[in-house]
Amino acid sequence: MATGGVIRRGAWRVLASISVLLALAGVVLPLLPTTPFALLAFWSASRSSPALTRWLRNHRTLGPVLAAWHDSGAVPVAAKWLACLMLLFSGLVMTASGVPAGGLIVFAIFALGVAGFVLTRPSPGGP
Incomplete structure (x- = not known):
């Protein structure tokens, strides 16, 4: 049983590490989303590494967003705008690419x- 816990913790740590790298890459790469990877990193780090969790929470770029989400489920206004614009952009690309109507309807609902x-x-x- 102890071996299973070590393996599980290791898997969470690997997921957290990969997610941190993707989140940090998303800071400089415009089409790679930062927030989902940062949240995934924070969530998986909390299951494997208190040190990594602290590092993420205190990170100057990722920390404020993670702290706001963890403490109150808050999302920065800029992230809300960006999320909605990227959803709109994705829908326009799908339409221009000739995705069938059924696919567009499923995407629109999502x-x-x-x-x-x-x-x-x-x-x-804020309120």
Whole structure:
């Protein structure tokens, strides 16, 4: 049983490490999303490494977003705008690429759900 715990913790740590690298790459690469990878890194680090969790929470770029989400489920206004714009852009690309109507409908339902969730989250320091 102890071996299973070590393997599981190691798997969480690998997932956290890969997610941190992708989140940091997303800071400089415009089409790679930072926030989902940062949240995944924080979540998986909390299951494997208190030191990595502290490092993420105190990181100057990722820390504020992670702290806002962890403490109050808040999403920065800029991230809300970016998420909605990227969903719109994705829908336009799918339309221009000739995706069948059924695929566009499924995407539209998904996109509306994601946008609705993101937009209804509180903003840090706001109401």
